[in-house]
Amino acid sequence: MIHLQNLRLSYPGPDGQEAPVLALRDWRAARGEQLALVGGSGSGKTTLLNLISGLLKPNQGVVEVAGTDLATLGEARRDRFRAEHIGYVFQSFHLLDGFSARENVELGAVFAQGKPEPGRAAELLEAVGLGHRMNYPPSKLSVGQQARVSLARALMNKPEVLLADEPTGSLDPENAAQVLALLRDTAEAHNITLICATHDREVADAFPRCDRVEDLA
Amino acid sequence: MNAPRIVLRNLKRRPLATMLTTMSVSLGVALFAAVGNLREASESGFQRSAGLCDTLVGAKGSTLELTLNALYHMGQSQGNIPYSLYEEVRATPGVLWSVPMALGDSYRGYRIIGVTDDLFGRVHLSAAGREEAQEGLTFAEGKGFVHTAGDFVHIKEDLAAQEAEEAEEEAEEEGNDHSGHHHAHNHDAELFQAVVGARVAEETGLRLGAEFFPSHGVSGVSEEHDDAPATVVGILEPTGTPLDRAIYLPIGAYYVMDGHEPQEGMVEGGARDPRGLSAVMLGTKAGFYRAGIYRNLNDRLDAMAVYPSVEVRKLFEIVGTGDLVLRWISVLVVVVALLGVMVAIYNTMGARRKEFAILRALGARRRSLLGLVVSESALLGFFGGLLGLLLAGILVMLVGEQVRALTGVAVEAWPGLPELWLLLAVTVAAAFAGLVPAMAAYRTETAHALASQS
Structure with a gap:
């Protein structure tokens, strides 16, 4: 499902020299697999998720997701690919103010090709237990509820890959456990490959597979 | 949810800025349209009266x-x-x-x-x-x-x-009865x-x-x-x-x-x-x-x-000089208003980096962000233009009534093709004004912007 090979990403440093950000030899994740990526701050967890989602393009190597090598695609095609195949849950959930919970979920389908199923956003919000908060703006939702809206948004286009970047980072333990369970259950129910970047050992332990980013080079 | 709704919602999120920029555009458009309409409608009304005889x-x-x-x-x-x-x-x-x-x-x-x-x-x-x-x-x-x-x-x-x-x-009767004059x-x-x-x-x-x-x-x-x-x-x-x-x-x-x-x-x-x-x-x-x-x-x-019609034409040629000055002033007002639109939107760009990065992460292309911002700007121009034409209509009606009260000449102006062109021109000009902030949105580095917000 996901195959990263001989991956190298670097940025030009202030001195003009290339500063390596991430190097990875060979890494795979199977369809429906759930795994945690762990590592310290600045270890490259988020960078790896951004490479898998096509937000970043490696300087070198293969980023094959669902049979497509994103490293060979132009930015616009990677954007389209991301809209249609990948769901992304961010650490601080990144919901847009000025849009209701349902509209935030619907935003997930705006840039994908084809029309979303009518009522899908409402269905997803029902599924994450927020049927009664659909028209609430994010500012009127608790952090746990925002996490659920963010998950519903990530699922809007029926992704094959779900990326979660520190999804429990801003939650209390109870909410963290609930959100984590929701993520895993949803991924399992829809046979979605779930990759969760976390620095939290407890969260990582909840996953059947856990890879240390530093060990992938 | 679709792109036009995102644009409208974004404008609604900033009601004061939206209202002020729309009004500034509308004033320029109102002045431009009113001056032009009044001149044309007055000339047409005066010519109609001049046609009573050749x-x-x-x-x-x-x-x-x-x-x-x-x-x-x-x-x-x-x-x-x-x-x-x-x-x-x-x-x-x-x-x-x-x-x-x-x-x-x-x-x-x-x-x-x-x-x-x-x-x-x-x-x-x-x-x-x-x-x-x-x-x-x-x-x-x-x-x-x-x-x-x-x-x-x-x-x-x-x-x-x-x-x-x-x-x-x-x-x-001279000398006899001077008071007998009747x-x-x-x-x-x-x-x-x-x-x-x-x-x-x-x-x-x-x-x-x-x-x-x-x-x-x-x-x-x-x-x-x-x-x-x-x-x-x-x-x-x-x-x-x-x-x-x-x-x-x-x-x-x-x-x-x-x-x-x-x-x-x-x-x-x-x-x-x-x-x-x-x-x-x-x-x-x-x-x-x-x-x-x-x-x-x-x-x-x-x-x-x-020939009355020739005289009226000459009169409006004279009036036309002042009219031209007013029209240029109104063009300047529209240009300044459009610059205001540009600045107003540009000033929000910093605060909206997160929004653009989120949209990019959801699959929006850079071009889509460009389109969203340009559409916002164009829409401000369109609404401003529409409001301006409405104001111009009211102004023409009021001044026309005054002219009619003073001269009897009916000064009537209804929105026509020129007004539609004006509306289109202002909308397009506003879209161009929106290109500057739109480029800032276009250049949003998603990963960096998301990381800096998280």
Whole structure:
């Protein structure tokens, strides 16, 4: 499902020299697999998720997701690919103010090709237990509820890959456990490959597979 | 949810900025559209009035003043033309009809004009953006008086004879009874019939059968001709021309009123002919005849001919200079407003980096972000333009009403193709103004922006 090979990403440093950000030899994740990526701050967890989602393009190597090598695609095609195949849950959930919970979920389908199923956003919000908060703006939702809206948004286009970047980072333990369970259950129910970047050992332990980013080079 | 809704929602999220930028655009557009519309509508209205006759004859002087005074009832008369000239002109080959005009009296600020009944049957109401062109006037109530050029001629001749008689009598009685001076005018009640314009009827409440006393002079505050009440026999349909603001009496009646008798120093036949005419409206055969009549009249020393439509065009050419300055000023206002739109949107770019990064993470292309911001800007321009056109419409209506109240000329402007083009131009210009902030959105580095917010 996901195959990263001989991956190298670097940025030009202030001195003009290339500063390596991430190097990875060979890494795979199977369809429906759930795994945690762990590592310290600045270890490259988020960078790896951004490479898998096509937000970043490696300087070198293969980023094959669902049979497509994103490293060979132009930015616009990677954007389209991301809209249609990948769901992304961010650490601080990144919901847009000025849009209701349902509209935030619907935003997930705006840039994908084809029309979303009518009522899908409402269905997803029902599924994450927020049927009664659909028209609430994010500012009127608790952090746990925002996490659920963010998950519903990530699922809007029926992704094959779900990326979660520190999804429990801003939650209390109870909410963290609930959100984590929701993520895993949803991924399992829809046979979605779930990759969760976390620095939290407890969260990582909840996953059947856990890879240390530093060990992938 | 779709892209247009995102754009609208973004504008709604910043109500104050949206309102202020829209209003600033609307002011510029309103000024631009109102100036243009007023000029065009005024010119069209004035041209429609100028079309009442093709040629106007009056005393030598300013051609524009003659036109304004005789047709639009503005300003003062430059003097009279001799009565004999009227008879001469009437008989000129190529003259289809002629309406002698005597101005000088008024009723409650509305001018009273002595005319013959040809005014009702022969003047030409051109289409000029209204329904269809028509010959002659229609009456809302009653009908026109009957007072032909022949009647006028007879009255004029009778008066001359009567005055000669009086002069003889006075000479005989000289030294005996100076206080016995009186006027034995023929105050025929049938003669004192009046037709009033639509606006006069509306404003003064003069209805059919109503009697009123004309005032001497055009200011409306002079003494009344209390010897001569006029009876309203007809009320004209609105024409959108100065005809609406005038009262018409048989021209013969003018000459038999007290106060219109010759005064010392006035010489029959000259520009100060006491019973001369203020002007004569002519309908002439187009082409060779019209040009000939025009040339021959202008060769005379005691009169001149003008083409009212040419005079109105000249007037609006003069007005057009000021109009052009105003239009340029309004263009500058629109440009400044569009810069304001650009700055207003650009100032939000920093705060919206997160929003753009989220949209990019959800699959939005850079081009989509560019489109969103440009659309926001274009929409501000569109709403501003729309509001501006609405304001311009209100402004034209208000000023048009003032012009109509002052001159009787209907100044009507309805949104048409030029307004649609203006709206399109402002929308496109606003879209271009939005390109600067849109480029900032376009350049959003998603991963970096998301990381800096998390």
